[in-house]
Amino acid sequence: MSGPVTKLSFWGVRGSTPTVDPATWRYGGNTPCLELTAPDGTQFILDCGTGLRVLGSRWTAPAAGVIASGVRNPETHILVTHYHWDHIQGVPFFAPLYSENNAFHFYSFRSKHLGRDSLKQVFETQMATPYFPVNMSAMTAKKKFMEVSGGDSFTIGENKITARYINHPQGCLGYRIETPGGTVVYATDNEPGDPQLDHELRELAAGADIFINDAQYTPEQLASTRQGWGHSSWREGVKVAREAGAKTLVLFHHDPDATDRMVDGLLRQAREEFDSVFAASEGMVIKLGSADGTLETHMQEETVVRDLALQGALISMQHCPRLQSELQITMETPGVDGPKAMKMRGYVVRIETSEEKGHSAVGVVFTE
Ligand SMILES: [Zn+2]
Ligand SMILES: [Zn+2]
Numbered sequence: 001m002s003g004p005v006t007k008l009s010f011w012g013v014r015g016s017t018p019t020v021d022p023a024t025w026r027y028g029g030n031t032p033c034l035e036l037t038a039p040d041g042t043q044f045i046l047d048c049g050t051g052l053r054v055l056g057s058r059w060t061a062p063a064a065g066v067i068a069s070g071v072r073n074p075e076t077h078i079l080v081t082h083y084h085w086d087h088i089q090g091v092p093f094f095a096p097l098y099s100e101n102n103a104f105h106f107y108s109f110r111s112k113h114l115g116r117d118s119l120k121q122v123f124e125t126q127m128a129t130p131y132f133p134v135n136m137s138a139m140t141a142k143k144k145f146m147e148v149s150g151g152d153s154f155t156i157g158e159n160k161i162t163a164r165y166i167n168h169p170q171g172c173l174g175y176r177i178e179t180p181g182g183t184v185v186y187a188t189d190n191e192p193g194d195p196q197l198d199h200e201l202r203e204l205a206a207g208a209d210i211f212i213n214d215a216q217y218t219p220e221q222l223a224s225t226r227q228g229w230g231h232s233s234w235r236e237g238v239k240v241a242r243e244a245g246a247k248t249l250v251l252f253h254h255d256p257d258a259t260d261r262m263v264d265g266l267l268r269q270a271r272e273e274f275d276s277v278f279a280a281s282e283g284m285v286i287k288l289g290s291a292d293g294t295l296e297t298h299m300q301e302e303t304v305v306r307d308l309a310l311q312g313a314l315i316s317m318q319h320c321p322r323l324q325s326e327l328q329i330t331m332e333t334p335g336v337d338g339p340k341a342m343k344m345r346g347y348v349v350r351i352e353t354s355e356e357k358g359h360s361a362v363g364v365v366f367t368e
Contacts, residue, residue, distance in 0.1 A: 004039030006181030006288040008210065011035060012051020013280035015188075015216045015231070015253035016086050023259035025311065026365055028282025030054060031086035032188060032253065034212075037062075038179040039289070042157040045078040046175065046186050051282065052090025059096045077156055079148075079163075080108040081189060082172040083122045092127050096141060103142040109165075109173055110147050120145045148173065150200075164204045166190035167197040168230040174204050182209035182288030185246070188253045190214050191222075191229070192236045205244035209288050212280065213237040215251035215266060216258075234270040234277075241274060248276040260367075278324050283312075283363065285350040286323065305331065312346060312365040320360050321348050327364055 012030035019029035031049030038044070043062035045055070062074055076096075081087055096102045111118040124136050148154075150165030150173065162176040167190050174187035185208040192198055205211045216231035234251050241249040251270060254263050267279040278284070299319040307314035313329070321327060324347055331342045350363035 003289050004180040005290045006039060006179045006184070007035075007037045008184055008286045008288065009035040009055075010051075010280050010282060010284040011055045012047075012049040012090070013252055013254060013282055013284075014049075014086075015214070015255060017256050018050045018086075019256045021259075023261075024254075024256075026260040026281065026367065027254055027263050027279065030282060031089065032081075033090055034186065036177060036179075036184060038157060038159045038177075039181050040157040040159070042159055043076045044156075044159075044177065045076060047081055047087045047188075048078065048090045048094070049086050049088075050090045050093070053093035053095075054282075056090075056093070056095040056097075061096075061102060075103040075105055077105045078107065079161070079173075079175050079186075080106060080119055081174070081186070082108070082168060082170065083111060083118070084170075084189070087189075088122055088126060091123055092132055097139040097143075098141070100140040100142070103144075105144045105146060107146045107148045107163075109149055109163075109171060111171060113170065116147075117145060118147075162204065164200045165197060166201055166204075167192070167194040172230075174201060176204050176208070179288070181290075184208065184210045184212070184288070186212045188212065188214045189230055190232055191227075192232055202240060202244045205240055205246050208244070208246040210248050210250060210286060211237075211241050211244070211246035212250040212252045213240065214253045215270075215279075216253045216255045218266065234266045235273070238270055238274045238277070248278065249274055250278045250280050252280045254280070281349055281365065283349050283365070284323070285352075285363075287351070305329070306361070310366075312349070312363065315362045315364060316354050316356055316359045317362045318359055320351065321362060323348055323351065326367075327362075329364065 012033040014029050014031050030051035032047040033049045033051030034046040036044040108119040114121050127136050148163045153162045160178040163173045166172050166174040172189045176185045185205045214232040215234045217226045217233050219233045219235040222233045237249050263279050270277040305313050326347050329344045332339045344366050346364040346366040349365050352361040354361040
């Protein structure tokens with residue numbers, strides 16, 4: 001029953017600037033960075049925000065992705081939407097760039113402010129003296145820079161990538177990645193209101209399994225104080241998802257001033273208007289094309305908590321809960337006066353196959 005599976009991991013979901021405020025740790029404070037592994041082993045990274053550093057510290061070079069011709073494909077393809085700080089700042093801290101065994105292909109557009117090799121210039125500039133202790137020549141990995149323009153389409157392995165311009169100050173690209181496991185559309189940093197670009201965004205998102213969209217502002221902010229800042233709201237995301245026939249909407253690029261409780265509120269409102277909505281959170285993993293997350297909605301079982309931290313736990317379960325569903329966990333701990341029950345509430349951020357047969361490893365983030 002299992003077909004080709006595409007794995008999408010969220011390493012950074014915060015917009016504009018990283019946050020370390022404890023009121024934002026649940027959704028996470030790192031700026032945009034996603035990792036997508038296609039069924040043929042092709043590895044993509046979407047944007048180079050501060051989440052890229054964390055990805056780098058858990059780096060596994062692309063699996064010997066055997067592409068159709070039987071040639072080994074050990075490269076990683078990094079699609080960059082635009083040059084604002086929050087989308088490039090992870091690069092100097094991405095350890096795999098300092099190893100000559102790795103190879104990266106970078107893609108982005110030619111900025112009218114920079115001309116040829118815009119992305120390369122941006123990376124070099126952010127590491128130039130006196131902004132950073134070493135310059136880019138310290139990065140010994142193989143690097144190639146590719147220029148992409150709105151409307152371009154190309155294939156890597158079995159996957160088709162389409163880029164379109166979206167509405168954002170100084171320009172920005174949205175990407176559609178069609179894989180045998182499903183279609184992911186990554187469109188962040190976009191403000192509604194330009195009829196041509198609004199139309200193109202709907203074309204880009206048409207029928208997507210996962211539509212990741214900028215939801216930085218509340219609909220009220222977007223209509224007043226934050227107009228012209230280049231961002232969107234959950235309500236606009238719902239509108240685009242509906243009109244484009246996207247299956248799941250992911251609210252992304254959370255405002256640095258939005259606390260977890262505020263993001264919970266935006267998610268709640270969005271879910272009232274659209275069937276399948278997630279709020280992107282750091283550590284979330286979506287598997288497209290797998291049966292995960294389509295199973296039970298209410299269940300109860302006794303199990304062992306494998307990995308417990310202040311923020312969350314990894315639990316071995318026979319049941320398979322839905323991604324982002326709520327779990328109530330009652331933990332029994334031995335006390336001096338006999339066992340004590342500790343009640344915690346959390347939600348599911350990842351589901352992995354467990355070493356234990358017939359079980360899933362379910363990652364939970366505690367909410368209270
Ligand atoms: Zn941004
Ligand atoms: Zn931006």
